[in-house]
Amino acid sequence: MQRRSTRQILIGNVPVGGGAPIVVQSMTNTDTRDAGATVKQITGLAEAGCELVRVAVPDGAAADALQEITRLSPVPVIADIHFDYKLALKAIAHGVSGLRLNPGNIGGPAPVREVVSAARERRIPIRIGVNAGSLDKSLLEKYSKVTPAGLVESALQHVRLLEENNFFDIKISLKAFDIPLMVEAYQRISAEVDYPLHIGVTEAGTPWAGTIRSAVGIGSLLSQGIGDTLRVSLTGDPIEEARVGFEILKSLELRQRGPVIVSCPTCGRTEINLIEIAQEVEKKIQHITKPLKVAIMGCVVNGPGEARDADIGIAGGRGAGLLFKKGQVIRKIPEERLVEELLKEIGEMSGE
Known part of the structure; x- marks a missing residue:
């Protein structure tokens, strides 16, 4: 603009x-x-x-x-x-x-x-x-x-x-x-x-x-x-x-500082506690200053595709979730370790 x-x-x-x-x-x-x-x-x-x-x-x-x-x-x-x-x-x-x-x-x-x-x-x-x-x-x-x-x-x-x-x-x-x-x-x-x-x-x-x-x-x-x-x-x-x-x-893409979280509003296909996960991740990455786009999606069917521009993200499924970077699936992670693994990846990408 x-x-x-x-x-x-x-x-x-x-x-x-x-x-x-x-x-x-x-x-x-x-x-x-x-x-x-x-x-x-x-x-x-x-x-x-x-x-x-x-x-x-x-x-x-x-x-x-x-x-x-x-x-x-x-x-x-x-x-x-x-x-x-x-x-x-x-x-x-x-x-x-x-x-x-x-x-x-x-x-x-x-x-x-x-x-x-x-x-x-x-x-x-x-x-x-x-x-x-x-x-x-x-x-x-x-x-x-x-x-x-x-x-x-x-x-x-x-x-x-x-x-x-x-x-x-x-x-x-x-x-x-x-x-x-x-x-x-x-x-x-x-x-x-x-x-x-x-x-x-x-x-x-x-x-x-x-x-x-x-x-x-x-x-x-x-x-x-x-x-x-x-x-x-x-x-x-x-x-x-x-x-x-x-x-x-x-x-408005006028300044960049710290992570931006992309997360879906949840629906009947969501099979993980997406709201709690998103809130926990948001709280724990507030200190990061490097611009990153972090996706937290509730559906393994559409999640990676809908957030393909994200630097890093997860898409939940039944009892597990997919970790992906730039829309490409990297590995499958048990639900109880989704937050831990995502935060670890974010930390490595940000250097903080």
Whole structure:
């Protein structure tokens, strides 16, 4: 698919936009003032593939903790700032690689100039983040409700404040829970500017429902070539956000990281405990980073053929199953050893 052409910015050592790979981002849910707990969670996110991590900076103590967090973090850290420009200045001084703030909300022209000057000196990009849940009251009155046009107008107002200060290392997000609203807003902004876009469905929900909602919203935009970074916002462990983000990218063949499992939905021909096997294998190969296509099929009649593009797989039969590679049967294995033998083969193929 043809990706929208955007200018490129650098967040730490991570290129964003300009044809760079779409970046998976998340946000910690620890108390940022607890630097140890925050670094531990960031490290776990990085191991799950997360490439940028945003942290909340609600007060001076959280801003001070950034000095330790940025020193130990394995990935670039973005400070999430609201209203208080002094927190942004502290975050910059303490080594963050990016800011998420809206310049119209930090105290007026003088604070904007001060933050922009410090960000420019350290080459720190700024993400303008417009959220449907906190749209400016004047825009709500103008449009009577939250609309795509209102979200875009809000974003462009903030963009102009930065541009007027000769600052162009900008990324934009227009998040909403309502998917049609969010999709149209991104379509509109992508036609207006060439800044990279951070996409996501805000407050998407619990891991089950939120994953579905995010896949629909984010996937819809990505399929149109829109999006340079993404975050899956789930009410749960943020590590799951990174995993889901990569699954969305893998499903559109935009990024490859770790195994993809191909498994059938089961039917009356299934003669092994396919559901349990698939879940066990999925859990035990989560740590693998090498791209592999793993098939877990319930039928020896059609299994190898239906998954012939898989790197490795099994197809179950009565009391046994076939191990196959690239659709070619290698050997027959007793059912009780199917998982063990498959994991062994996956380990050898991945080198992990």
